[in-house]
Amino acid sequence: MQPIRVLIVDDHALFAEALAARLAREPDLVILPIADDARRALALAATERPHVLVLDMMLGAESGLDVLDRVRRTHPDLRVVVLTAMDDLDVMVRAVRRGAVGWLSKTESADLVARVIRSAARQGGWIPPESLGELLRRLVRDAPEPNGGARLLADLTPREREVLQCMVDGLGRAEIAERLGLSANTVRTHTQNLLAKLGMHSALEAITLAMRAGMRPSE
Template sequence: MQPPIRVLIVDDHALFAEALAARLSREPDLVVLPVAPDGRRALALTATERPHVIVLDLSLGAESGLDVLDRVRERHPDVRVVVLTATDEVDAIVRAVRRGAVGFLVKTEGADLVARVVRGAARRGGWIPPDVLGDVLRRLLDDDAGQGGTRLPAGLTPREREVLQCLVDGLNRAEIAARLGLSANTVRTHTQNLLAKLDVHSVLEAITLAMRAGMRPGDRG
């Protein structure tokens, strides 16, 4: 049995935050901590309650959620941050990903998807809305243009490179397992090792790094 995932919701919209907390609390594998309405409370609860995942709004009254994200990442780099906010603009997603968010959701999404993204984040996965994922990746790549060539670490095994190519191809864990003839647990282990070797926090970052190094969907060989 995996230990429950501790979740901290940071949102100054009390009715929305409490409703989301109540809904996520019904998930047997999630433990929802007291809601934080601002950055000060979020950092205090993160220090004392040790959440695995923070669900963060980008608009916290006069306070920027991105600034809270920066402080969380600086003080608690192992905590995974999923943005849940009102906008789905590509610029907002790119800024959040660049500052360490591993997932991005809009508030119109259902709680079932929020729960799935939280679980994925806790397991070093990530989530970007599929309809803007291509635009987000292109922006990340364009923003990195001119910074010099990127190379993948020499220590990647052939199997890890195969898994990385599958991620670039947009496959999920079950699809990677089917393509490579592996179990889903083995794929998970390879993915975790891959993220560690690439020194990234999410699958999205791994894909971005791989594409900067020249990997493209459909590549073989």
């Protein structure tokens, strides 16, 4: 498989350098130069073409959420995993709504960080198990009402609905491609299109909306 290019955005130099050195030992990860602020993060995202961005929520005077917004606007395919010392469910919910696919505490092991990076690169993600239930509850609570969600789903093409059903079933991009007999790139295109039509930033939000509108995992 193609090596996963990883951009670390963190203004704590010692932590970032130690993490980069540890992750560089993984044969399938390529660690790019570290960014310590939004400007450098955007510049490196444009020139280095990372697959996954590992983002701290506290970047000096800058908000990690603002950096997430700016990166996602300019690089919508970039997968963002939050790695932070912040323990705030409200911020976690806001980050997921804005497109983050993972949330990790800085107290987690480097092995777990590497696994989540791999999952993110394959269209997966990771939320702490102890927070997942409340996160989903809040996403469902704030999603459009069922009738509104059903109207949004009605705008999807039959193929986009099939891809969304696979997402509700818990499948990643490669598994969706195998089930539907499509290429991974075609699945990515359908996923991007359905997210845009639903007005969602992440697969987790789209799944939440679909389930609120009545879509359920397949038998």
